[in-house]
Amino acid sequence: MHEKTIFALSSGSLPSGVAIIRVSGPAVADTAEKILGCLPPPRKATFSRFRHPSTGDLLDEGLSIYFPGPNSFTGEDVLELQGHGGKASVEAILTALASIEGLRVAEAGEFSRRAFENNRMDLTELEGLSDLIAAQTEGQRRQALSQSQGVLRALYEGWRSDIIQARALIEAELDFADEDDVPGSVSDQVWSGVLTLINQISDHLDDGRRGELIREGFSIALLGPPNAGKSSLLNALARRDVAIVTPQAGTTRDTIEISMRIGEHLVVITDTAGLRQTDDEIEREGIKRAVQAARHADLVVWLSPSDAPADLPVKLREIPNEQLLTIGTKADLATSQCEIVVSTVYTNGLDVFLRELEDRIDKRLGHGESAALSRQRHRFALNECSNCLRLSIQSKLDLELRSEHLRQAGDHLGRLTGRIDVEDLLDVIFSEFCVGK
Numbered sequence: 001m002h003e004k005t006i007f008a009l010s011s012g013s014l015p016s017g018v019a020i021i022r023v024s025g026p027a028v029a030d031t032a033e034k035i036l037g038c039l040p041p042p043r044k045a046t047f048s049r050f051r052h053p054s055t056g057d058l059l060d061e062g063l064s065i066y067f068p069g070p071n072s073f074t075g076e077d078v079l080e081l082q083g084h085g086g087k088a089s090v091e092a093i094l095t096a097l098a099s100i101e102g103l104r105v106a107e108a109g110e111f112s113r114r115a116f117e118n119n120r121m122d123l124t125e126l127e128g129l130s131d132l133i134a135a136q137t138e139g140q141r142r143q144a145l146s147q148s149q150g151v152l153r154a155l156y157e158g159w160r161s162d163i164i165q166a167r168a169l170i171e172a173e174l175d176f177a178d179e180d181d182v183p184g185s186v187s188d189q190v191w192s193g194v195l196t197l198i199n200q201i202s203d204h205l206d207d208g209r210r211g212e213l214i215r216e217g218f219s220i221a222l223l224g225p226p227n228a229g230k231s232s233l234l235n236a237l238a239r240r241d242v243a244i245v246t247p248q249a250g251t252t253r254d255t256i257e258i259s260m261r262i263g264e265h266l267v268v269i270t271d272t273a274g275l276r277q278t279d280d281e282i283e284r285e286g287i288k289r290a291v292q293a294a295r296h297a298d299l300v301v302w303l304s305p306s307d308a309p310a311d312l313p314v315k316l317r318e319i320p321n322e323q324l325l326t327i328g329t330k331a332d333l334a335t336s337q338c339e340i341v342v343s344t345v346y347t348n349g350l351d352v353f354l355r356e357l358e359d360r361i362d363k364r365l366g367h368g369e370s371a372a373l374s375r376q377r378h379r380f381a382l383n384e385c386s387n388c389l390r391l392s393i394q395s396k397l398d399l400e401l402r403s404e405h406l407r408q409a410g411d412h413l414g415r416l417t418g419r420i421d422v423e424d425l426l427d428v429i430f431s432e433f434c435v436g437k
């Protein structure tokens with residue numbers, strides 16, 4: 001339990017219709033007495049007057065809710081003061097709270113941190129909560145909500161307890177190794193169970209980075225010869241004048257990124273320098289970056305001008321078919337061989353193009369059918385876990401060593417959910433939180 005009671009404005013920026021100030025910690029009951037004159041009934045929204053604890057001045061009136069611990073968001077006693085969302089009203093209440101002995105302003109993410117420390121949430125749920133607040137698309141919202149409700153926690157804790165169970169059986173076998181009548185079949189079963197687990201983890205990892213792409217954004221690179229209309233298309237998609245467009249070939253050099261929503265998903269679209277042979281040093285650097293962007297993209301859109309069709313250059317032929325979409329541009333000037341054609345002059349074909357993008361993105365990212373890992377941290381830990389499990393099933397190794405590999409495998413999952421030594425990770429995770437969360 002923490003000594004200090006923390007408080008902060010938990011609702012959004014002011015002014016707002018209503019503002020929610022949360023207080024959490026051992027001094028909550030005392031705080032309620034001082035500000036409200038009494039402790040409101042548990043878990044009931046109660047109309048109250050908020051008064052300054054020493055002067056008795058009326059500060060605001062609103063609703064108060066008391067959540068006695070451990071049945072609260074943080075697991076501690078929590079008091080919510082839901083007042084008017086004026087800057088001065090909120091300031092007056094915060095100042096009054098600060099004047100009470102034992103209370104201090106919460107740091108960013110501190111309410112959530114206490115929820116973690118009181119075992120109300122594990123690390124993956126915390127990350128889900130942080131993602132939920134950052135979510136900008138329906139896909140992100142759905143994934144973050146289910147993660148904050150513990151889909152990954154359930155999966156990883158389940159695996160961890162399987163490993164602990166397996167290790168217990170192996171340890172038992174080690175203890176009885178001197179006795180002649182121990183059947184080998186127990187450990188055979190254990191190792192076949194571990195093999196099943198390795199396969200489950202591998203299926204979970206082998207998801208085309210679905211969860212990470214939902215969270216970070218699906219990346220699309222626009223490539224083509226100079227003057228194909230890449231920057232014009234970027235501007236049309238962004239509906240603003242982001243990139244310079246001129247009739248001169250070789251206008252764009254730096255890569256230019258925009259973020260937008262397509263269907264349920266966040267997408268990052270990169271405009272690039274037109275590909276051609278050139279002696280211009282700056283342009284050459286731009287082309288190098290363009291090729292890099294193409295290699296890192298989840299989808300490359302190749303723009304072939306209808307009036308001067310251009311094939312995909314050799315250095316982009318390594319890109320797999322399903323990550324490539326060729327479209328004809330400047331459809332107003334000539335007929336194109338391409339199935340999808342656009343014209344940014346008459347804004348023709350943009351809707352068909354967008355629908356094709358949406359289809360491809362949805363196919364790749366799905367609709368949150370199964371639990372997907374959402375961070376590289378998860379991928380690293382699961383890979384480490386899996387490596388240890390693979391070592392543990394090597395029958396030529398000493399049984400004691402194999403058991404040790406099992407222990408390490410379990411520890412990697414424990415770090416993933418925050419059950420073991422994660423102090424260093426906490427600061428990283430909470431740095432993403434805002435004050436009041």
Ligand SMILES: Nc1nc2c(c(=O)[nH]1)N(C=O)[C@@H](CNc1ccc(C(=O)N[C@@H](CCC(=O)O)C(=O)O)cc1)CN2
Binds near residue numbers: 080
């Ligand atoms: N006013 C308000 N709205 C809010 C929050 C809040 O803190 N205050 N939340 C802040 O994130 C979210 C809801 N999160 C919460 C999570 C748990 C409990 C809670 O009291 N849990 C108890 C009782 C559960 C139950 O009755 O089933 C418990 O888990 O024991 C409250 C809010 C979104 N809306």
Ligand SMILES: Nc1nc2c(ncn2[C@@H]2O[C@H](COP(=O)(O)OP(=O)(O)OP(=O)(O)O)[C@@H](O)[C@H]2O)c(=O)[nH]1
Binds near residue numbers: 248251275329343344
């Ligand atoms: N007729 C017609 N002209 C277009 C269309 N799209 C772009 N243009 C023109 O083509 C020229 C080149 O357009 P950009 O968008 O700058 O082409 P880019 O592919 O970005 O060119 P670089 O940056 O040089 O590689 C400009 O003059 C545009 O106005 C189109 O759909 N139809």
Ligand SMILES: [Mg+2]
Binds near residue numbers: 232245251271273
């Ligand atoms: Mg350009």
